[in-house]
Structure formats: C-alpha cells, structure tokens
Amino acid sequence: MSYRIIDLFSGAGGLTQGFIEVGDDAFKPVFALDNNEAAIATYNENFGGHGIVADIEKWVKGDVPEADLVIGGPPCQGFSLLNKKRTGDERRALWEPFLETVQKSGAIAFVMENVAQLAKSPELDDIKAQAERIGFQTVVGVLNAADYGAPQVRRRTFVLGWNTSMFVEGLSLPKPSHASPKEESSLPPWRTVHDAIADLPPAPIGTEIGDDPVLGLHFGRNPTKLSQMRYRHVPEGGNRFDLQRNAEHLTPACWIRKKSGGTDLFGRLWWDRPSVTIRTEFFKPEKGRYLHPIEHRPITHREAARLMGFEDTFEFRGSKIEIAKQIGNAVPPDLARAIARAVLVAFNSREKSTNAEENQSSRAA
Known part of the structure; x- marks a missing residue:
C-alpha cells in the first residue's frame, strides 16, 4: 500500500526525497507547494509535475487534494536567532494553514519541521494546542542530522502528529543510527x-x-x-x-x-x-x-x-x-528518511490492527 503525501513549503524536496527513499513505494507524493518558482522547478524535475507555485494562505481556501500524510517546514525566519525580538513577522503563523491543510486533506498524520529554536518557543504550545483541537496528538524533538547518517551537524525541531481516532499507538521519533565518535556507542560514528x-x-x-x-x-x-x-x-x-x-x-x-x-x-x-x-x-x-x-x-x-x-x-x-x-534550506534526505521509517512503522502497525479487527468482525458475523 502506498501512502499519499502532500509536501508544503517543499523547497527542492529534501523531505519528500527521504520519504521516497524508504522504498517499496511506501509513500507516494501527490502534491507539493512552495512560493519559490525555482524550487518548484527542481521539485517537479525529481518527483513529477504535481508541484505548484502558490501562496498557501490563498490556496488552502480552495480545493485541497486528499492525502494520508502532510509534511513540510513552515518558514522559520520568525524563530531564527536573526530575529531575536520575534515580533512583526507574520511568517511565524504559517503553521496555521499547514494544519488547516492537514484537516482538509483528510490526512491521518503530519510531520512539521522547523529550526531548533521552535522547541523553546511559545509558538510550539500554540501549534500543539491547535493540533489537539483538530484531533491530533503530537510528539516533539530536536534531532541532529549527523545522528541519522548525514555528514552535517544540523539540529532541527520535528513535530510529529497523528489523529488519535485512527491510531491505537501514535508516532515516535526515530532512534539515531550514528553517534559522535566522542561518545561510547555501538553505533557507527558520524559520517565526515x-x-x-x-x-x-x-x-x-x-x-x-x-x-x-x-x-x-x-x-x-x-x-x-x-x-x-x-x-x-x-x-x-x-x-x-x-x-x-x-x-x-x-x-x-x-x-x-x-x-x-x-x-x-x-x-x-x-x-x-x-x-x-x-x-x-x-x-x-x-x-x-x-x-x-x-x-x-x-x-x-x-x-x-x-x-x-x-x-x-x-x-x-x-x-x-x-x-x-x-x-x-533543505531537510537533509538522510534525516528525512529516518523520519519516514518511523512514520511507516506507525502506519503499518495501524494497518495490521485495522485488518485484524476486520477479520475478527468477519468471523463473528
């Protein structure tokens, strides 16, 4: 079974690339959006012609395609250390149309990525509260791309959300596949x-x-x-x-x-x-x-x-x-792939539980 993906604020498609690399057509990108024409040209060159250039706040008011999963990184300038006052930047609120897309698309889960500073920002509480209002529970973590096989130290906040009515067990953050050579670990050392x-x-x-x-x-x-x-x-x-x-x-x-x-x-x-x-x-x-x-x-x-x-x-x-x-601006595909595997575990577990319940109902009938 292929799970349909919408990629918002897609950029070149680093997140989508990671989900594609899981293999076996587990995830199928069906739509992407960004306001940068060159980035969408890159996205479409690599993933097909379903990426569009648009203003998400206007687009989300129209027809939203159906999907199982919404991924993306709302612009992070509002949380950046370059904007220490964190005032007067409306881009901080673009997670709102992101979550609106989750709701309108019928997605049962989402993956939101942003700068590490989001994890300590008041906006994170707002994001979690809004997700809860539309029926989603969340798990949050700051992940280092080097811990997942990327040859780069890059710390980003990930918010994974799932529809509590659709999952017996929720999503979990991925466990590292690599470790700093300074740590005592059985994992392979960071790539250099x-x-x-x-x-x-x-x-x-x-x-x-x-x-x-x-x-x-x-x-x-x-x-x-x-x-x-x-x-x-x-x-x-x-x-x-x-x-x-x-x-x-x-x-x-x-x-x-x-x-x-x-x-x-x-x-x-x-x-x-x-x-x-x-x-x-x-x-x-x-x-x-x-x-x-x-x-x-x-x-x-x-x-x-x-x-x-x-x-x-x-x-x-x-x-x-x-x-x-x-x-x-991309999400390192190695890190995205680790996220994708964690999401796939939850999706497959849900699928098995659903099938088991249907089989049990059929036997009872």
Missing part, C-alpha cells in the same frame, strides 16, 4: 566531510553551472588575489582569528576590532568531522565555516549538496544563487 566529498576533483570545474550530471555543480567563485592570500593563512579547522594571528595585515579592520564571537566566520571545515550547518550562502566564507578542509577555496555547490545528503542523481534547477538557497 571526507566521506562525502573527498573523491571530487580538488579544483572546481570552472565558475558556471556545467552540463555534466555529477560535476555540473562542482563550480566555484573567482576569488580576488586578496581573498586567495587570506585563505592560505587559515588552517584546517581554523577561522578568522587564525587569519588575524597569522596575517593581521590581511585581516579586515572590522574583524580586528571585534574580539569575540563569530568563531565559524572565515572558517575551514575539518576532514574528519561532519560539516557545520550548510546555509544558503555557503559559497561565502565570510558568512561561516565554508572553506574546503585543504583546498584554498570555498566549498562548491556539489560539495554542499553532498554535505546536505543529496545524491549526485538529484537534479537542481535555477541560477547559482537559487540552487544555493535550495540546498541550504
């Missing part, structure tokens, strides 16, 4: 940057998107001579403070004045650790720890996609900046 990108050519293939299915995204910037000199003074695992110690004359004055904070700025990744969180401007080392572990350059789009957990067969559409946003 080396595991993910070491086989790619050391030098980018030009500065533009290419036609090669694998190397087409392995392109780089054209850094200035000053930038190239700066890169050479940052060791593996180093950052802007190493640049200042090793070559203060090359260090921007604003960094010299700022004595604390920003330890990832102008930082290099480590070969033997997972990547830091890949964000939308990973091609700018001044924005974070995005320098290649040993090459004197920022990571490429292909390297970022691999660090996010996308296979090389996944096809992106759009400009360089648009693709970077799709990669940085």
Whole structure:
C-alpha cells in the first residue's frame, strides 16, 4: 500500500526525497507547494509535475487534494536567532494553514519541521494546542542530522502528529543510527566531510553551472588575489582569528576590532568531522565555516549538496544563487528518511490492527 503525501513549503524536496527513499513505494507524493518558482522547478524535475507555485494562505481556501500524510517546514525566519525580538513577522503563523491543510486533506498524520529554536518557543504550545483541537496528538524533538547518517551537524525541531481516532499507538521519533565518535556507542560514528566529498576533483570545474550530471555543480567563485592570500593563512579547522594571528595585515579592520564571537566566520571545515550547518550562502566564507578542509577555496555547490545528503542523481534547477538557497534550506534526505521509517512503522502497525479487527468482525458475523 502506498501512502499519499502532500509536501508544503517543499523547497527542492529534501523531505519528500527521504520519504521516497524508504522504498517499496511506501509513500507516494501527490502534491507539493512552495512560493519559490525555482524550487518548484527542481521539485517537479525529481518527483513529477504535481508541484505548484502558490501562496498557501490563498490556496488552502480552495480545493485541497486528499492525502494520508502532510509534511513540510513552515518558514522559520520568525524563530531564527536573526530575529531575536520575534515580533512583526507574520511568517511565524504559517503553521496555521499547514494544519488547516492537514484537516482538509483528510490526512491521518503530519510531520512539521522547523529550526531548533521552535522547541523553546511559545509558538510550539500554540501549534500543539491547535493540533489537539483538530484531533491530533503530537510528539516533539530536536534531532541532529549527523545522528541519522548525514555528514552535517544540523539540529532541527520535528513535530510529529497523528489523529488519535485512527491510531491505537501514535508516532515516535526515530532512534539515531550514528553517534559522535566522542561518545561510547555501538553505533557507527558520524559520517565526515571526507566521506562525502573527498573523491571530487580538488579544483572546481570552472565558475558556471556545467552540463555534466555529477560535476555540473562542482563550480566555484573567482576569488580576488586578496581573498586567495587570506585563505592560505587559515588552517584546517581554523577561522578568522587564525587569519588575524597569522596575517593581521590581511585581516579586515572590522574583524580586528571585534574580539569575540563569530568563531565559524572565515572558517575551514575539518576532514574528519561532519560539516557545520550548510546555509544558503555557503559559497561565502565570510558568512561561516565554508572553506574546503585543504583546498584554498570555498566549498562548491556539489560539495554542499553532498554535505546536505543529496545524491549526485538529484537534479537542481535555477541560477547559482537559487540552487544555493535550495540546498541550504533543505531537510537533509538522510534525516528525512529516518523520519519516514518511523512514520511507516506507525502506519503499518495501524494497518495490521485495522485488518485484524476486520477479520475478527468477519468471523463473528
């Protein structure tokens, strides 16, 4: 049996990809929505033509397709550390049409993903209360993608909900499949940057998107001579403070004045650790720890996609900046796959219970 999925705020489709990868056609995407045209072009290229560009608040007032499961990540800017006051951002409330879609589609469960800060936000109480009003119980957890096989440390809040009238037992958060090498564990260690990108050519293939299915995204910037000199003074695992110690004359004055904070700025990744969180401007080392572990350059789009957990067969559409946003905003497919397996266990358990009850009723008749 295939369970139908609606993916809201789908982006490129990292969540859908994870559910697809469970295999055996267990989950079938039937509809996706995002307000970004390039992201939907990517989604449709990989999953079919059922993704649309739309404003969810207007769309949900019309006909909503039937589904068994609604997944998605309402925009997280309202919870972001970049918006510490958490005021004046209506995007915080987009979980409301998300839950309205759950109700109108007839879905029996949902998976909502957001930034880690949601777990400590007053909005989480509102989300849980609204879910309860429409008959859903929830379980919440902050999960690290590295614990589920992604070569990236990325902590996100997941809210799993299920219709209490449809399940004898509810949904559970997935158990980790990997562990930090610093922990005493029988699980495999976290996957590393080396595991993910070491086989790619050391030098980018030009500065533009290419036609090669694998190397087409392995392109780089054209850094200035000053930038190239700066890169050479940052060791593996180093950052802007190493640049200042090793070559203060090359260090921007604003960094010299700022004595604390920003330890990832102008930082290099480590070969033997997972990547830091890949964000939308990973091609700018001044924005974070995005320098290649040993090459004197920022990571490429292909390297970022691999660090996010996308296979090389996944096809992106759009400009360089648009693709970077799709990669940085995605849910790592490895983490999504772990969520999907946990959801499938609950769905299959429900199916067995339903069949057993029907068989018992037939025998009684």
